[in-house]
Amino acid sequence: MSEQISFLKRWCRVVRPSIAGTVALLLLSSPAAASVDSESVYIFNTLLFLIGGFLVMWMAAGFAMLEAGLVRSKNVGDICVKNVALYAVACIMFLLMGYDLLYGVEAGGYIGSFSLWAADDGAALAAEGASFDAGYAASSDFFFQMVFVATTASIVSGTVAERIKLFPFLGFTAILAGLIYPIQCSWQWGGGWLAEQGFVDFAGSTLVHSVGGWAALVGAFILGPRLGRYGKDGSVRPMPGSSLPLATLGTFILWFGWFGFNGASQLAMGSAPDAVAISNIFVNTNMAAAGGVVAAAFFTKLVYKKVDLSMVLNGALAGLVSITAGPDTPTPLVAVLIGGVGGILVVFAVPLLDKLKIDDVVGAISVHLICGIWGTLAVPLTNADASFTVQLTGILAIGAFVTVTSAIAWYALKFTTGIRLSAEHEEIGSDLAELGLEAYPEFGRGSQKLSF
Numbered sequence: 001m002s003e004q005i006s007f008l009k010r011w012c013r014v015v016r017p018s019i020a021g022t023v024a025l026l027l028l029s030s031p032a033a034a035s036v037d038s039e040s041v042y043i044f045n046t047l048l049f050l051i052g053g054f055l056v057m058w059m060a061a062g063f064a065m066l067e068a069g070l071v072r073s074k075n076v077g078d079i080c081v082k083n084v085a086l087y088a089v090a091c092i093m094f095l096l097m098g099y100d101l102l103y104g105v106e107a108g109g110y111i112g113s114f115s116l117w118a119a120d121d122g123a124a125l126a127a128e129g130a131s132f133d134a135g136y137a138a139s140s141d142f143f144f145q146m147v148f149v150a151t152t153a154s155i156v157s158g159t160v161a162e163r164i165k166l167f168p169f170l171g172f173t174a175i176l177a178g179l180i181y182p183i184q185c186s187w188q189w190g191g192g193w194l195a196e197q198g199f200v201d202f203a204g205s206t207l208v209h210s211v212g213g214w215a216a217l218v219g220a221f222i223l224g225p226r227l228g229r230y231g232k233d234g235s236v237r238p239m240p241g242s243s244l245p246l247a248t249l250g251t252f253i254l255w256f257g258w259f260g261f262n263g264a265s266q267l268a269m270g271s272a273p274d275a276v277a278i279s280n281i282f283v284n285t286n287m288a289a290a291g292g293v294v295a296a297a298f299f300t301k302l303v304y305k306k307v308d309l310s311m312v313l314n315g316a317l318a319g320l321v322s323i324t325a326g327p328d329t330p331t332p333l334v335a336v337l338i339g340g341v342g343g344i345l346v347v348f349a350v351p352l353l354d355k356l357k358i359d360d361v362v363g364a365i366s367v368h369l370i371c372g373i374w375g376t377l378a379v380p381l382t383n384a385d386a387s388f389t390v391q392l393t394g395i396l397a398i399g400a401f402v403t404v405t406s407a408i409a410w411y412a413l414k415f416t417t418g419i420r421l422s423a424e425h426e427e428i429g430s431d432l433a434e435l436g437l438e439a440y441p442e443f444g445r446g447s448q449k450l451s452f
Helices: 002-014 018-028 031-070 073-103 138-159 166-186 193-197 205-223 244-266 272-304 309-324 332-355 364-381 388-414 423-428 430-435
Strands: none
Touching: 031 073, 031 138, 031 244, 073 138, 073 166, 073 430, 138 166, 138 205, 138 244, 138 364, 166 205, 166 388, 193 388, 205 309, 205 364, 205 388, 244 272, 244 309, 272 309, 272 332, 309 332, 309 364, 332 364, 364 388, 423 430
């Protein structure tokens, strides 16, 4: 039937008599044609979720490379283990309880159900009378939503790097992925109370990035700074990372993955308007990152007389985070400006945190929390359906919830298993202390003995 429809469409373009158009119209409007059309929509929507999902999953590699490049050589192996393991833990927790907590909430509610997720595609797979009303395969939606929670956990790992123990960190990841993230996410994406208020966060400037930023901020405060990071006189000791080329590669991977992060959040690709919207989102996402890069490069040159590569990299990420709450409504030039403001905010937020003696190894709090807030507040500038009051309400409510629940989790881990490496192990490096190996053995301290 689909081949006949394609032929008739081509025939109608060439043969102008009205009889041809009438016959084609009758056939295209038949029940069989309608079934084919709904199945096509189902397939395209499913494909969007899958493509977007594996692009966001690839961002896990970006975070790993970015963090590996910005931590010192003696901690590179450990940060790689953390990034691989946190992805796995987040996926399992989202399967066990996260998905149903997010989408099992009643309209206007606050929390979903505690249950194991399972796919239900029986209607689409029926031998006779198959229905595609669901719009997409259940597993494709689960996969797309699952990789988002891993992004949130990755934000935390970079901030608390170089002094946190491996397994307590994974314990916090389990709590974040299984409870904290899905509950607050249900308030908006699950149709909860914030959705009824009219809160707008298209792809997660607040629901994903700020949540990771709040959790990281609380963790950094409870954990304390790295040894020797801050002097008694208030000075800040530079601790350069192991590889700026590696950090640059990580940034490009994240930039690339962000097209899936924002573009697939359109949640549909079965119509021409959806295809146009996704294209616009791609352009705005890219231009915001470009604006963040240029702004960060310009302002570091202006303030520090030199262009700081790590700030430029974070400027790109700041632009991406800033546009994520509303990539569907700005013009490309406005997207550049939104991303540019994010790049400027990062330049000033990183040293401000150091003055407050909050040690953020990779600048994740500045990028994901500060710019996540800015991006969410910027939505009403281009979206008439959003209001500053409701946007601010969502930011404060989610910030308060994540701060309190993260503090409980961090303190519970601190007073039970402990969360920080000993001074000796921190000095030697988490590679040897936690893993018994080194990422760069030729340049490391492998001959040094440890007393565990």
